[in-house]
Amino acid sequence: MLRNREGKRVAVIVNDMSEVNIDADLVRNGDAALSHTEEKMVEMSNGCICCTLRKDLLVEVGKLAREGRFDHLLIESTGVSEPMPVAETFTFTDDQGRSLGDIASIDTMVTVVDAFNFLRDFSSHESLDDRGEALGDDDERSIVDLLGDQIDFADVILLNKTDLISSDELHTVHGMIRALNPQARIVETVNSAVPLAEVMGTGRFDLKKAAQHPGWLDSLVEHTPETEEYGISNFVYERRIPFHPQRFHEVLQLEWPGVIRSKGVFWLATRLKLAGYWSQAGGMARYECAGHFWSVVPRDHWPADTTHIDRVWREPNGDCRQEIVLIGTNLDRPALTAMLDAALLTPEELATPEHLWPKRFPDPFPKWKMAVAAW
Known part of the structure; x- marks a missing residue:
């Protein structure tokens, strides 16, 4: 997104659970070299956006908003975070009665799905702890729990690594994702290359709908034409x-x-x-x-x-x-x-x-x- 920012000024917050923020280093040192005059990166390490870093997030977003230099703020949360609590963070109020919703609004919730590993992971019985990815001793979530939550809450799903699987496998993965979230827009990608218009400024996120996120699945309410195809x-x-x-x-x-x-x-x-x-x-x-x-x-x-x-x-x-x-x-x-x-x-x-x-x-x-x- 930074490499193909199409003239848009983007601020980035990268959240990682480890003490050394590997993802931020990759962005900083890779193809997406950051210009101090056009975009800004803030690293928030050793914590989770939806819990320990809520106050820090409010402070950092406030700083970026007051600068008035950015068109968009991209927040990349840790890979094992659930998207709904991250969205709820924007309703969190600090001791002074301030909230993220006062200074910024969520435009799009994006989930990237690894098409190459999806079928294996979705049939897995492993827990996050089995893979060394648990948030703590009390984190008993499974890989499938996390996959389901991240897909179910997305407005846009980037189905990535489509070049590494066969057309039949792609058809199967696409259909499974559509079954899990019939409302999201699915964009097939290679190396996550995507036009910014697909993931920024879409206006797809609906706070009222998110606040009523169902115990029942959306597919009961409305089908998309793709359901018959898959x-x-x-x-x-x-x-x-x-x-x-x-x-x-x-x-x-x-x-x-x-x-x-x-x-x-x-x-x-x-x-x-x-x-x-x-x-x-x-x-x-x-x-x-x-x-x-x-x-x-x-x-x-x-x-x-x-x-x-x-x-x-x-x-x-x-x-x-x-x-x-x-x-x-x-x-x-x-x-x-x-x-x-x-x-x-x-x-x-x-x-x-x-x-x-x-x-x-x-x-x-x-x-x-x-x-x-x-x-």
């Missing part, structure tokens, strides 16, 4: 019958053919008041407790805006349900639906008294840690 489809598995915990646990161990991403709420017969949360991307998956279903929460503890509750409310069990989004390529919807249906309670099992279900139905899921309810 064989991408999605559907929502919805049922109002609890899962038999043993059979559902077994389903989670199976391969879900064609599924790239799945995410949603599930309901176990042995934990009728609690909503389970399922999330899978590539070769990684996890389940946990999402909290109580609203149907068991007293009305005076409901939020003022009940739109999201009303959307899923059905008598007689309120919001207790199975609602799992499945997204993938060439999905066999009948087969996947049948696989999940087989884990539901049978009519005979439903006919037995509910109070016997916890003893009658084996439950291999770990015990969910729940705070004591305030009601």
